[in-house]
Amino acid sequence: MRGDASTVPPIETRDLTKEYGSVIANDSLSFTVKRGEVFGFLGPNGAGKSTTIRLLLGLIRPTSGTATVLGADVHDEPALVDAKRRIGYLPARLGFNEEVTGRAVLEYHASIKGDSRLAELLEMFTPPIERPIREYSTGNKRMLGVIQAFMHDPDLVIMDEPTSGLDPLKQEEFNEFIRAERDQGTTVFLSSHVLSEVRRICDRVGIIREGTLVELEDVDTLLSRGGKRVRVTTRGESGSRLASLDGVVDIQRFPDGVQFIYTGEYNALLRALVKHDVREIDIAEPPLEDVFIHYYGESESENTDGIGGADV
Numbered sequence: 001m002r003g004d005a006s007t008v009p010p011i012e013t014r015d016l017t018k019e020y021g022s023v024i025a026n027d028s029l030s031f032t033v034k035r036g037e038v039f040g041f042l043g044p045n046g047a048g049k050s051t052t053i054r055l056l057l058g059l060i061r062p063t064s065g066t067a068t069v070l071g072a073d074v075h076d077e078p079a080l081v082d083a084k085r086r087i088g089y090l091p092a093r094l095g096f097n098e099e100v101t102g103r104a105v106l107e108y109h110a111s112i113k114g115d116s117r118l119a120e121l122l123e124m125f126t127p128p129i130e131r132p133i134r135e136y137s138t139g140n141k142r143m144l145g146v147i148q149a150f151m152h153d154p155d156l157v158i159m160d161e162p163t164s165g166l167d168p169l170k171q172e173e174f175n176e177f178i179r180a181e182r183d184q185g186t187t188v189f190l191s192s193h194v195l196s197e198v199r200r201i202c203d204r205v206g207i208i209r210e211g212t213l214v215e216l217e218d219v220d221t222l223l224s225r226g227g228k229r230v231r232v233t234t235r236g237e238s239g240s241r242l243a244s245l246d247g248v249v250d251i252q253r254f255p256d257g258v259q260f261i262y263t264g265e266y267n268a269l270l271r272a273l274v275k276h277d278v279r280e281i282d283i284a285e286p287p288l289e290d291v292f293i294h295y296y297g298e299s300e301s302e303n304t305d306g307i308g309g310a311d312v
């Protein structure tokens with residue numbers, strides 16, 4: 001049964017659980033994705049993101065709990081098949097037939113779901129569609145997958161690690177495209193372990209760790225809770241008064257100054273600053289990577305290594 005499209009959330013999970021033997025890949029996940037939002041599903045490798053996506057698409061069955069996509073319960077196969085006509089899907093691993101051309105892939109997809117937006121998408125994403133897939137680069141395959149996910153003008157698009165393999169320019173075009181889709185009312189659910197990507201395109205995020213949802217938040221709130229990154233360059237004494245302020249964490253000292261994450265009162269910071277001979281000050285949003293460390297925790301050092309880069 002499909003509910004009223006205007007009131008039914010595009011995705012809703014209730015205690016969604018999937019066990020593989022002793023591994024609990026999804027542990028009682030409950031969340032709702034709202035209409036017209038870009039929802040990022042974030043977590044390190046093996047956290048359970050692909051499992052959730054596969055459950056939502058009916059590719060695997062829940063051990064317990066349930067989910068609905070566009071109002072169709074994942075246990076109700078006919079309803080799910082019907083709903084999937086209005087869903088686009090970009091899998092993490094693109095299993096195209098290597099021997100056929102990109103055009104053949106798209107024509108096949110068009111015959112099942114439609115192609116009302118194909119021409120427009122081919123102008124934006126430019127895989128060499130007359131060539132066989134075996135000649136495609138990873139990025140070309142990904143672009144073909146993006147076209148396939150959107151060409152039938154779906155209401156909901158589910159993407160598993162969508163930008164892996166895209167060069168920075170194509171990634172930025174992809175981000176812009178997703179924002180424009182969202183502005184036109186399409187709901188997007190994407191998984192990622194690339195935090196900077198989520199920051200750029202998502203309205204809300206769910207953070208999953210070891211199969212459990214640890215946080216559900218809008219990106220702005222996460223950033224505001226994460227405080228500000230303050231970098232002060234001083235003459236002479238290098239900022240020890242600043243380091244002892246309440247709300248200062250993650251201090252790094254330099255020969256001529258100090259950098260830290262500040263979650264305290266601005267007035268207290270200003271009072272401490274006037275006691276220094278400040279040459280330069282920079283107050284900025286912390287990298288989302290730093291914000292997320294609070295959720296992943298210090299013990300996950302293998303997952304938080306390299307936070308200067310984009311990955312968790």
Ligand SMILES: Nc1ncnc2c1ncn2[C@@H]1O[C@H](COP(=O)(O)OP(=O)(O)OP(=O)(O)O)[C@@H](O)[C@H]1O
Nearest residue numbers: 020023025043044045046047048049050051052193
């Ligand atoms: N078919 C399967 N059989 C057994 N265990 C599985 C199977 N699929 C996934 N798992 C396990 O379930 C857990 C979650 O895996 P999943 O692929 O959902 O994680 P992920 O967050 O998508 O990771 P990645 O970012 O690496 O793709 C992992 O421990 C994984 O080994």
